[in-house]
Amino acid sequence: MLDQAVKGSSPVVAARRGSPEFRQCCDSYVCPVCSQVVELTDYRQVLWHQQPGHQPMDADD
Numbered sequence: 001m002l003d004q005a006v007k008g009s010s011p012v013v014a015a016r017r018g019s020p021e022f023r024q025c026c027d028s029y030v031c032p033v034c035s036q037v038v039e040l041t042d043y044r045q046v047l048w049h050q051q052p053g054h055q056p057m058d059a060d061d
């Protein structure tokens with residue numbers, strides 16, 4: 001039983017912990033200018049990536 005539960009939840013966990021490119025469903029997208037993942041929930045990132053010719057933003061700041 002435990003083994004089935006693990007198998008059922010494992011793919012979901014793996015997808016959520018995967019690389020950002022797989023998380024562009026609803027709240028993020030890959031910027032065509034700098035190829036960085038932009039979180040739509042963070043307006044600072046959204047505004048930054050709307051600038052023409054910008055550089056990648058430091059995600060940790």
Ligand SMILES: [Zn+2]
Pocket residue numbers: 031032033034035036048049054055056
């Ligand atoms: Zn960008």
